[in-house]
Amino acid sequence: MKTALVTGSSGFVGRHMTAELKARGWQVTGCDVVDLDGRPRALDALQIFRLDDSPRYDLVVHCAARAPHRAAIDGQPMNLPYNLQLDSAMFDWAVRTGQQRVLYLSSSAVYPVLLQEGFPRRRLHESATDMAHGIEPDAAYGWTKWTGEKMAAAAAAVGLAVHVVRPFSGYGEDQATDWPFGAFVDRARRREDPFVIWGSGDQVRDWIHISDVVAGALAVVDADVRVPVNLCTGLGTRMYDLVDMIRKQAGYRPTIFIDPDRPEGVAYRVGDPDRFWSIYQPKVSLEEGVARAMRQGAPA
Template identity: 50%
Template sequence: MPTALVTGAAGFVGRHFTRALQQAGYDVTAFDINPRSLPGVRLLDARAFFAANTERYDLVVHLAAVVGGRAKIEGEPLSLAVDLEIDAGLFQWALRTRPKRVVYYSSSAAYPVTLQDGHPPNTLAEPDIRFDYPLGGPDLSYGLAKLVGEQLAGYAEAEGIRVHVFRPFSGYGEDQALDYPFPSFADRARRRDDPFTIWGDGTQVRDWIHISDVVAATLAAVDQDVPGPVNLCTGRPTSFNDLAHMFADAAGYSPDLKHILDAPKGVAYRVGDPGKMLTFYTPKISLEEGIDRSLKANPWPS
């Protein structure tokens, strides 16, 4: 039986990966610093694991990170510096234990924010990040940590470790915490909030992709040995105002929109170029279906 390691296994993405790998026949080792009493997920800090472990895994899906949505990215940037320590520990451990494959999740936040001002609307393609000139301009400390992680992945590849790097855009799903906009919008629409609150002026644009497509695309790339980096996205631009209207329409009401202009809002236009991903995987869940699923689901407890 092939073996897999999932770090950050109790988080939103980690839960889905752990389940998918178990269903695929892997013997999964899963841990998280906050396991939330999930069956099979051990209470363990990734840094302690990487310092002491000597096992060799067939597949490593590395998701352990300090997360918390836009409020944490803008409000607690130093807390995200821990991600640098976690990722450094991962790659040092990988050089010692030589896993067959490592999945490293970067982020669309690694792209230069100068390409995301919306003038003109620009889709972000993998070559827009280059490592042959000084790094600069990612989205605050979170984006910087992921950018450095990508560079560490490149060093590990040069040492013979197969690392698949992915840049997910705005992933969402029915069990995502309310720290993120998509489940928050679903919650407001489910309650039929009027007015319907939105951080910022609502014109900021994102590229939404369902978690099931994130997981399936990742595993397809690993199975087909697709070299990274790979954007995980749909290429469909949707503003926060439009998303709010879509949720309200699906919930059957017409609220006023209330904009919280002094709240964290992020970059103006973050949409990915899915061209590379589409060579091996096509997303299955449309935004409309994702909205319908989210409205019908019980939200994940905080």
């Protein structure tokens, strides 16, 4: 039986990754600072990474990160050193203990902010991460993931099999309200009126269902692709239009309140899907994802 370690296993991506690996017959060990009920775990990822006698897993899926949502990205800069420590400890441990391979969950936040503002609007290709001439990724979280990718390359240079994926705006039925999709669905379930959208409402995102994030990432591993891969659809949808889809599914027409004083993020973040689509084709449309979410209970 194949074995996997999933870090951040109580988080949104981590718990879906754990469930999918188990469904495929893998033996999965999860680690997080808390379990699914919010209780502290006996060992979190940093504690495991200090061990020299760890089992040798067939796959280490590194999902763990502290608060990778917009409010924290903009408002909690001290997450930067914690997340850097987490990633560096993981790669050091993986090399030191001879792990078989690592799937590193990077982020679309690695792409330079200047490529996501103004015109012309462009899809972000995997090559568009040049930080020369003062072009920077999206806030401290983007720097963390960009640096994590550099650590991944260093680990690969000494023989570790590493796969790097860059999810765009992952969403799903059980997403927490710290993320836009989860917050919108929660507001619609409670039939809030007015319905609040942070920022201008015109910011565009590339929404990819969590099932496609997980299946797509594992397809990258199965294909043994060792260059970064966008997990995306290549389709952009405004926050305002997403809210319109959600409120129609909920069957009500609230007043929309645009709150320009809340974090908005970049104007246009849509991935170039060509590399991804040569490996895996997303299965769940945004319309279907919204319908699934509105049929489910409250988000966890």
